[in-house]
Amino acid sequence: MSPALRTSAGLIFAFLYLPLLALIAFSLNASPSTVWQGFSLRWYGELFADEQILSATGNSILIAFASTVLSTAAGTLCAYGLWKRRSGWLMNTLYLSLVTPEIVMGVALLAFYQAIFRFLDIRLGMHTVILAHVSFCLSYVVLVVLARLRTMDATLEEAAMDLGATEWQAFHRVTLPALYPAIAAAALLAFTTSFDDYVITSLVAGVDSETLPMVIYAKARRAISPSVNALCAIIVVSIGTLVLLAQRLERR
């Protein structure tokens, strides 16, 4: 490999990582300005004293957890159902939901919820956010699990059934165990996607369901606040760890 290629790749990696690294570095700055004045953890301390951030974190984790469980369960079954016989309609709908701009999906869900609320006495809240997240996490789960299924040998199930297993037993005892790493990877990706979403969430959230990205957005629009840097640093590091874990699981 030529040195020129190595240098340019290095520069592009720097472009990808320096903004995040600078953000993390300055979350450890003693001064609230962007001039380095020594190491301090004071902004992290401020975070843990902030009621709004703590309750938003709780909401975000609850929403991400619930939508991950629901979308992973439905998505895994769906991928299995699509494995041996494709369903063009379902596949196309999944792709359509993947390419729909987030803002369109958000306003569509908002309009849909408002239309239903005319007939039912429900309001926007945690449940509407969770359902919205299930909807956009589903296609990621299906694609990750389906990618793993495509590398698997379909004759294993046939062998199991020849030996007397029912369709359900073949799924449950033969295919499903081999899918666990892929399912775990899909669940981690669903969790991070849900945890990170701002656009759709902000449109369908109610008064009791403010999430962490909504708090960051509100603070980002105001003046620079180093505690937002600290919050972002925590998110980058923890979500980054989850993603690396997912990538390892996907390749196992």
Next chain:
Amino acid sequence: MKLRRLFLAPSWAILATLFLAPLAVVLAYSFLTRGTYGGIASPFTIESYRRLADSLYLSIVSRSFVVASAVTILCVPLAFPLALFLSRCGKYKLLFLNLVMLPFWTSLLVRTYAWMFLLRDTGLINTTLLSLGLIDRPLPLLYNDGAVMVGLVYSYLPFMVLPIYATLERIEPTLLEAAADLGERPWGAIWRVLVPLSRPGILAGAVLVFIPSLGSYLTPDLLGGGKSILIGNVIQNQFTSARDWPFGAALSLALMAIVLGLLLLANSRRKGDLV
């Protein structure tokens, strides 16, 4: 296969109620009229679609196309060297691939905020330049088209890298040796052999970058600060402060139609390339 149909049922239920039905509601709303208090009223009309041709909105749509095209074009020279590097880095390939994908999976909001932190008047770039004495007042880096484009390139670059990398992986290494034997210099071989052969990857990447850029909302909202408005921001505005849902609905469907049209076009082109 009864089991199979049973297994597909939950996903069908989710997609039908939480994706297709909302789109149907948007379609219905787009033909209604704005109510007095911002709700929707019943007279059936195509007024919202007629308003799409308004010069104000046409200029926003064309601006969105210009910004998304510029972002796509900027991504190519950044992505190509990275993809070439990935295709040649041997046993560390997986590590570097993960490094390319990692920022993509971390929060779009956080990544956008990182650029606000860099570009603000009191941000890292301006304070550094000021303290070095290179400038005497902060440069207006944030809240303009340039900032929006940097943010979009930053967000969607991995979408350009991966398809180019995939095509480069399939190119026979002996082709480059042949080019060298025939007297081509290394850069000439890259420019005249690798770049043309990786055209399908570049095209696929262009679609993957252009579509989310065109429909982006968060990046122009935060980095453009109301001064660089794209289609997504107008849609959001119609459903929130302007409270003109029928027009917002028509605009959403227009955006969907553009996205689908582009995907179909790209698909037919790809098939054409294979023949």
